[in-house]
Amino acid sequence: MSAVGRTPSADDVRTAVGVGGIGSPVTPEDVEQQPLLAKGKVQRTPLPVSQLAVLCMVRLADPIAFTQIFPYVNAMVEELHVADNPAEVGFYSGLVDSLFAIAQLFTIFYWGRLSDRIGRRPVILTCLLGVACGSFCFGLSKSFYQMLISRAMGGAFSGIVVVVQSIISEITDKTNQAQAFPLIGTTWCIGAILGPLIGGTLSHPAERYPKIFGNYDFLKDRPYFLPCFISSLISCFSITIAYFFLEETLPSKVLEKKLRAAAKAELLRNPSTCSYGTLTPSITPGRPRDLSAGASLSCVETPATKVVGLTTQSLLLNQRVRNVLIAGFLLSFVWAGSETVFILWAYTPMSLGGLARKPAEIG
Secondary structure: OOOOOOOOOHHHHHHHOOOOOOOOOOOHHHHHHOOOOOOOOOOOOOOOHHHHHHHHHHHHHHHHHHHOOOOOHHHHHHHOOOOOOHHHHHHHHHHHHHHHHHHHHHHHHHHHHHHHHHOHHHHHHHHHHHHHHHHHHHHOOOOHHHHHHHHHHHHHOOOHHHHHHHHHHHHOOOOOHHHHHHHHHHHHHHHHHHHHHHHHHHOOHHHHOHHHHOOOHHHHHOOOHHHHHHHHHHHHHHHHHHHHHOOOOOHHHHHHHHHHHHHHHHHHHOHHHOOOOOOOEOOEOOEOOOOOOOOOOOEOOOOOOOOOOOOHHHHHOOHHHHHHHHHHHHHHHHHHHHHHHHHHHHHOOHHHOOOOOOHHHHO
């Protein structure tokens, strides 16, 4: 058979398409070195640094309000004669400590749902104001029931964490979420450090700093008001930062803002095309319109499209969600339990097996 009509053999093919070029032999190593698919490098979206900084400042108020009572709550219970027996101090202080988290447990879900309806900013501002009022009232407490009510108030308004996490998920994407979400956890750790430091350092200020606070009878009568007042000031500062710099990220509110701005621009550009009534650009559901300056808009009312989300039951049936919830519960249980038990042990008199430390030393 001639060379023209002959079917090429396997050796001919290896020789013809060798890695080293036309005519070079192919070895098994050459085959393994050839990539199957050319993978492109995913470009990471830059982090919204300014908004993340605002969110961290907002998040900082919550752990400070939660932990600033830890160093002195046992002494406060004993000084208010809630428990005459030192062995019972831990029971009553444990009620005060846990009531914050109990109130948060029953309200945090509703804060998240409310933020899906009215927006993220209003809920954050309301929660911060409630936390500030709860800390302020706790410093004014002169009875055990006042302590419980003010502590429950602070916990009931402590829905900041769920809204902050929602905002982060809305201002980031899959390429940078792994960098953004740990910042909130880091902020909590910083607040958990600053809170006990504030509570221990500023409790009994008239006795510890007589040159500065010795002439204030109010601080002598309420020796734990100053750390609560500082915690309230931090919350008020967070309110100011959030009010002026935090942007609304709820998708429906963002879309509504864009539609109003586009409708206003269209009205200013051609006033005769719009009649009296609601100025809302018409948008066909499922086909978003171009909201640029050159887009043509008609000023008609368009009914809002209802978005149906996942139910709580469907989320709990998800195995991955349950695993995350169980892990988070165990971590929180171990942290809160070890923190409060250690503080109680440090405050308990030596005759009962404690260390007999003062609030300033504990903080």
